[in-house]
Amino acid sequence: MRQSPVLYRAGTIISQDGTRPEALAVAGERISASGTFAELSDRYPGAEVVDLGDAVVVPGFNDAHAHLADTVQSRLDLDVSPASVIGAEGLLDAVRDRAASRRGWVLAGNYDDSVTGRIDRAMLDAAAPTTPVIVRHVSAHWAVLNSRALEELGVAEDAPDIAGGSYGRDAHGRLDGRVYERALLGRYVSRPGDALAPLPTPEPADVMAEYARVVAEWNAVGITSTCDAFVGPQQLEIHSMARAQGGRGIRVAMLLAAERYEEYRGLGLGTDFGDEWLRVAGVKAFVDGAIGGRTCRVSEPFGGTHDHGMLISTQEELDALVGRVHRDGNRLAIHANGDVAIRMLLQAYETAARTVQTGVRHRIEHCSIVDDEIIARIAGLGLTVVPFSAYARFYGGRLEEWYGADRVERLFAHRAFLDAGVPVAASTDHPASPIQPLGAIQSMVTRRGVDGARVGGSQAITVEEAIGVYTTGSATATGEEARKGRLAPGFLADFVALGADPRRTDPEGISEIPVRATFTGGRLVHSGE
Template sequence: MHELPVTRFRAGAVYSAGSADVESFAVGGGRIIATGTHAELADRFPGASCVDLGDRLVVPGFNDAHAHFADAAQGRLELDVAPAHAPDAPALLRRLAGATPRSSGWVIAAGYDDSLSGAINREALDAALPDRPVLVRHVSAHWAVLNSAALRELGIDETVVDGGGGSYGRDGAGRLDGRIYERALLSRYVSRSGAGPAPIPAPRPAEVVDAYRAALAEWNAYGITSSCDAFVGGQQLGVHTAAHRAGQRSLRVGMLLAAECYDDYAALGLGTGMGDEWLRIAGVKAFVDGAIGGRTCFVSEPFCGTHDHGLRITSPEELHALVRRVHGDGNRLGIHANGDAAIRMLLDAYEAAQRDDPRPTRHRIEHCSIVDDDIIRRIAALDLIVTPFARYASFYGGRLERWYGKDRTERMFAHRALLDAGVTVAASTDHPASPVSPFAAMQSLVTRTGDDGSLVGAVQRITPAEALAVYTAGSAAATGEERRKGRLLPGMLADFAVLDADPRAVDPFAISEIAAVRTYVDGELVFSRE
């Protein structure tokens, strides 16, 4: 029988979540086939080549369990108006005015943060670019600002009304001010079967392949080897499929399919677990409410200084019907719920579905941002998997307390409380809603200190070892792949990163400065700084 070639890897330490460090492991056929001491593996595999990684730490490849890779790749074709490029509204408008339109004639910009760059509206966009459609998407991706030409292109006029989980901003005179929120925006990107094409222009999947390749290189440079794309409609599926056919093999992608397209997917027989080890279906995505940074999440108490309780995107009746159907089909659900009122509503639906049709499927709560003891108890009882924001404490810093108050901030992204309750917690940057670096995200989890120096819910700090486990084993469980990835143990995929420092040993405030020296996927080197 032909034996697969074996390569031994020797390092200062090899971390595997939940297991003791070892110093050596062997790889064959893209899998870990043995771990142990260097002497043990040298005796067992005498003819194997050996890669000496020095005294560095090897960890399982990082896994961002809730990000938006296809959108991030397509975003490379859009104008970046993040505060680093547009620190205030005048700078943002100048950047827009100098932009080259897409072939469609539109100017589409992303990364806008009104809390740092300041407010813009339809009138300001009209002055900057009066003759071309302009869409400026908020960093949360849950709302945008459009100019008059874009509103006309989308068929939105002064007669439009709020409803169906979406809304339109208006000025003091009741005139549309260009802001478009939640499902009113989402519906322009994703259309249900038979509803016709989404009118906001998107590049053809083949046009995104080069940007996809560049995004892969960036993520591999951070030691990321897996991710779950947390919203995959027809456009995103086309992008991933085109890249898959082009042989992109350095990031394993799980996909949460957009619930708006569920009829189409179900008719094709697509469901959880289908695909291969590079591109597979992880479940179905839906929304209960809006965003934390966009201040549109559905909360029981209003945002500080307002009477605003946020937006409920889906009605209880719609939510229960969707959960019953997808759960009954045996598919996993990953449902977006940020605010405490939204999470309770989702838990009601999950509990009812499980009570009426008991199944072993482990569903997810995406973000699960504002919790309390009762919410955590209910999550644990259902054995749900949660993906709280890993980076938001540092990314938003003191703005969170300004928007939500100290009490709620202590209960936001509650990694400590959730882990203590035995809940499976996965890592999420929600990139491009926050930076993708796992090192900056782990520092945020460990220090709960904002980039602005603010302490953000210090009671929710976790240890560096726990942060590593969240970013590896926890994320693997979120896509149902805990038996194939997330740990460097025999039988697991040989996806790993070689770090220049150990997050468990450095100053917690230096974790973000750690770098991946090498990244391996399927046992093959896909990135090296050397």
């Protein structure tokens, strides 16, 4: 039996397909027609009408690089973000209270040393001498552990650094509790016996309850799709459980951890495996460290230091991985922040492209510090870039302190990428920065931090372009441009009703526009009324 469509009308519909419809007809989970309200009423007499009044309707926002499963898990951990604790003493008090109130590990997250101040192993030992503690940096690229945690995880005082990872040491060569990059990734991808093997995990029922809460929060800011940007076994299990329970609030694409590629490949989990609610978008790997964590690999040192950051992969490892995944016809989405790391990745992509033509559009995650030569090579390869959408607003003037004025003008280069014809997708990297799309759109348009600092103003883009980054650009990044990102016949009926038009709002106030309603597959998943 053919399903009767529902007509949605609104004051303004930003369709992203070059038309200006007054209404949309939705049948099932897709848009069946668009046009004037009179036309659709004549075409579908008696159809149910949902009148959204003077709302401004845009395609559902799509964060193409966030960490949904990790966000869920972190909600069950101790929050030590600057919003929750004041200074290092406040953080240590929170750790002390948590250790006293429950048994087992204290897992804490969202630590921002640039705001909270430095903590180390000795400080955590004083706060929790008998309880293992791990405090993860907001970038998720390093953490601070106390002595008991190092002992539990088998990290001895004379532990050598591992390839792509390291252990921080004090002036006397003793472990200071800091664990960087691959030495930390064990929580996500390692097997028992590896360095930093998987830490204790919460009960499935608790995880699923938190998953539902997080999805509701993301729907409330207008997100209808996301790409979970690092999926190891724990994250895959979380998403699979949510899918089995019939969640219909958010569509999830996944980037599978390269460390487990052969296992996933053996299970048939290649690019585009799955359905429109949960699917594989590609394979995730790392070349270097983080922007906010100051571990990315750069040709010039960070401000006031001689530090050039870290490499997680060698050129040989990168060439081998890219060649393997590319030949299999799977999409690659590789993290490269610093200019040195980006050039290494481009070399690997260029070598693979000369060897085999697959038609798959690969990605560069973050692609933060660029120049004209790098951008030209990216355009020549037909890559999609996924730079940080919200970091200019989130970090503000700290970025210039760390990278200098010249590099900041080449940081998160949305303007330069779009001018070169490079597809650009949205990324908050949440929980590394706030999830709100409207805040990220404001960041891309104004390039102004919450502290008032102007951050690389030459890379500002228009509101229309920023909406495109969050819709058509993100759909391109996951290979779904034929069904997501536009409000047009045949496309998924994922859309958001806003209380004002971002194009006609003071740019400094875009983040304050209310989200009146969010629809995923034509179904109301959030009402702001």
